[in-house]
Amino acid sequence: MPPFGAQSKAQLRWELGIVLALSFGAAGVRAIVSIIEAMNREVALASQTATINRPMANQEVFDLIYQLLSFVFGLAPVALVAYLLWQQRPPHLANLGLGRLPGMSGGWWARESAFGFVLAAAIGVPGLVFYIFAREIGINANVVPAALNTYWWTVPVLILMALKAALGEELIVVAYFFDRMKRLGVGPVATIIASALLRGSYHLYQGFGGFIGNVVMGLVFGWAYQKWGRALPLVIAHLLLDIVSFVGYPLAVALWPQFFGMG
Numbered sequence: 001m002p003p004f005g006a007q008s009k010a011q012l013r014w015e016l017g018i019v020l021a022l023s024f025g026a027a028g029v030r031a032i033v034s035i036i037e038a039m040n041r042e043v044a045l046a047s048q049t050a051t052i053n054r055p056m057a058n059q060e061v062f063d064l065i066y067q068l069l070s071f072v073f074g075l076a077p078v079a080l081v082a083y084l085l086w087q088q089r090p091p092h093l094a095n096l097g098l099g100r101l102p103g104m105s106g107g108w109w110a111r112e113s114a115f116g117f118v119l120a121a122a123i124g125v126p127g128l129v130f131y132i133f134a135r136e137i138g139i140n141a142n143v144v145p146a147a148l149n150t151y152w153w154t155v156p157v158l159i160l161m162a163l164k165a166a167l168g169e170e171l172i173v174v175a176y177f178f179d180r181m182k183r184l185g186v187g188p189v190a191t192i193i194a195s196a197l198l199r200g201s202y203h204l205y206q207g208f209g210g211f212i213g214n215v216v217m218g219l220v221f222g223w224a225y226q227k228w229g230r231a232l233p234l235v236i237a238h239l240l241l242d243i244v245s246f247v248g249y250p251l252a253v254a255l256w257p258q259f260f261g262m263g
Contacts, residue, residue: 009184016180019077019080019084019176020172022076024168024198028198028201028204031202034205035205038141038207045141046142048141049141049143050142051147053158053161054147060149075164075168077168078168078171081176084176096179097225097231098230109232112230113233117237119221120238120240131213133209134212139207139209140208143206158247162239170221170238173199174222177198188226192218192223196216197218198218199214199217200212200218
């Protein structure tokens with residue numbers, strides 16, 4: 001942490017709590033309240049809808065402005081953890097698992113990106129099957145990844161939202177979280193499980209299927225990060241999964257309407 005020097009464990013706990021309160025910890029609390037509220041509705045959970053990307057204004061220009069503001073300010077917690085873990089010497093973001101480390105050959109980013117594609121495939125296909133299963137047994141809401149109106153900027157904005165989610169979740173819930181838990185003396189297994197449960201918690205608004213699926217994803221991503229200490233593959237994998245989900249949703253509805261409550 002550049003300006004403040006070495007921190008005590010108490011300071012680290014406060015810092016971790018504040019970062020999570022500004023980001024995914026707060027989202028997790030809201031999602032827990034959301035699922036409790038959903039379970040108390042007269043309508044069954046499987047008949048409810050959870051929308052991820054929705055219009056923010058009726059007028060096109062203001063909708064675009066609000067969407068861009070959401071993207072920019074949504075990355076503020078990412079900037080905060082980058083600042084907190086910044087190193088004076090390159091690679092400056094090594095504590096976040098980013099940058100070329102000493103001894104790494106050229107093209108390292110291409111190899112890590114390729115690994116991200118593999119991770120996306122390993123998570124995406126089983127994840128879709130599990131989502132369908134969760135919908136069938138009634139433990140998940142109908143998730144609508146994108147409900148934006150169709151404008152010239154709709155697809156670029158959805159890609160930006162996918163990037164925001166990928167950077168935020170993988171750099172805060174994994175890279176930053178792992179660094180701080182290690183400094184607090186927490187073991188790797190407990191850290192992986194805690195990170196996965198945190199990831200699952202803020203997806204509870206989708207239902208219990210969303211929670212379980214994201215906990216599994218968190219365990220896989222956490223294991224990969226613990227083993228290799230690299231965040232770029234996780235960001236690439238998450239980005240690909242969300243782009244396919246956000247942008248491909250209308251096509252998926254057209255092909256399999258029964259799985260989205262449209263049939």
